[in-house]
Amino acid sequence: MSDTKKAAAITVTVLIPAYNEEKSIGNTVRRVKELHPDFEVLVIDDGSTDQTMQMAMDAGANVWPHPYNIGNGAAIKSGLRVAKGEWIVMMDADSQHNPEDISRLLEYKDQYDMVIGARTKGSETALHRDLANYVYNKFATYVTKFKIDDLTSGFRLVRKSTAGQYIYLLPNTFSYPTTLTMAYLRSGRSIKYLPIEVKKRVGKSKIKLVEDGIRFFLIISKIATLFSPFRIFLPISIILFCIGFAYYFFTFVTQGRFTNMSALLISTSIIVFMIGLVSEQISQMRYEKVG
Numbered sequence: 181m182s183d184t185k186k187a188a189a190i191t192v193t194v195l196i197p198a199y200n201e202e203k204s205i206g207n208t209v210r211r212v213k214e215l216h217p218d219f220e221v222l223v224i225d226d227g228s229t230d231q232t233m234q235m236a237m238d239a240g241a242n243v244w245p246h247p248y249n250i251g252n253g254a255a256i257k258s259g260l261r262v263a264k265g266e267w268i269v270m271m272d273a274d275s276q277h278n279p280e281d282i283s284r285l286l287e288y289k290d291q292y293d294m295v296i297g298a299r300t301k302g303s304e305t306a307l308h309r310d311l312a313n314y315v316y317n318k319f320a321t322y323v324t325k326f327k328i329d330d331l332t333s334g335f336r337l338v339r340k341s342t343a344g345q346y347i348y349l350l351p352n353t354f355s356y357p358t359t360l361t362m363a364y365l366r367s368g369r370s371i372k373y374l375p376i377e378v379k380k381r382v383g384k385s386k387i388k389l390v391e392d393g394i395r396f397f398l399i400i401s402k403i404a405t406l407f408s409p410f411r412i413f414l415p416i417s418i419i420l421f422c423i424g425f426a427y428y429f430f431t432f433v434t435q436g437r438f439t440n441m442s443a444l445l446i447s448t449s450i451i452v453f454m455i456g457l458v459s460e461q462i463s464q465m466r467y468e469k470v471g
Contacts, residue, residue: 192219193265193340194282197255198273199226202235208271209239211279220264223273224255232273252334253356257347260340269337276378277335284374285337293342293369296361297335297376316400320358323404323411324365329373331400332357342369355399366407366463409463413456420449 194212198205205223212221223236227249236243244262246255256270267289271277277297285295299313313332320328334357346363350356364371405412424445431439 191265192216192267192269192286193259193263194219194221194269194271195256195259195263196221196223196236196241196271196273197226197252197259198223198228198232198236199249199252199255200228200230200232201273202228202230202232204275205232205273206235206239208273208275208279209236209241212282213240215279216282219269222259222263224259226250226252226255251352252354253350253359254352256356257350257352260343260347263340266340267337268340268343269335271335278376278379281335281374281376284376285335288372288374289337289339291370292372293339294361294364295337295372295374296330296333297378298330298333298373299378300375316358316397319400319404320362323408324362326365326371328361329375331361335376335378336360351399353399355403358400359403362403362407405459407463409459410456413452413459417449417453417456420445420452424449 194216196205196208209221209223212219221241223233223241223243225233225236225243225245227246233243233245244258246258259270260268267286269282269285271279271282281297285297288295313330316331317328320331332354336357338360343360346360349363350359361371401412424442427445428438428442431437431442
């Protein structure tokens with residue numbers, strides 16, 4: 181079969197971002213190739229300093245290298261640009277995700293805009309990460325008004341043409357799953373969560389508990405204000421107003437006057453409310469441009 185016919189036959193690309201994953205990338209690629217020989221396996225080597233790129237090529241993957249380490253999200257963006265398949269399956273290179281679950285994701289490709297593998301309680305994950313993910317999921321559920329089972333899962337299926345519309349929103353860091361999920365929901369697209377079990381990763385994690393934990397929370401807060409700002413500004417406005425009114429009532433009863441602090445709190449609540457209204461309109465205008 182000619183290269184042209186092979187390219188035309190490819191409908192699914194398995195996209196694997198990798199950075200210094202020489203211990204696991206070869207086995208991950210081989211397992212995917214054995215199960216799905218007709219799929220393109222695309223490894224984006226994010227400036228690895230070990231033998232990741234060579235191991236991936238030896239296992240039969242197409243490799244697109246970054247000249248230096250940019251970030252996990254940047255690798256995903258590069259993969260979305262160069263992938264040949266109509267459907268993109270994103271998975272990690274550290275052997276956490278089971279390649280046999282790829283076919284389970286694909287069963288729902290014609291029913292949902294994005295299918296995500298949600299880690300279950302039986303997964304081999306660290307307790308502190310489970311707790312952090314629980315908080316993130318609850319916060320994202322509140323912001324999106326949609327039950328989020330696994331906000332940070334990197335195992336997901338998307339259509340290339342659809343996901344490509346959101347490339348400009350994706351960060352270069354590990355938080356790209358969060359951004360992509362909330363972008364889809366904000367645009368009225370459908371999402372399916374599919375329960376999966378993940379194994380303990382091979383090698384050392386690139387995520388630092390304290391540093392990345394704080395950064396993740398700040399990123400999620402920023403994303404929340406980006407996609408649904410009124411869900412953030414309105415509660416703050418209400419809290420400030422209630423505190424200001426309660427303090428006014430207290431000082432009126434005890435001192436018979438309206439204090440400057442009460443005026444400041446109530447005025448601030450009104451300002452925050454108005455900023456929320458403006459932010460909501462700006463957010464809406466942004467998504468009117470996305471089909």
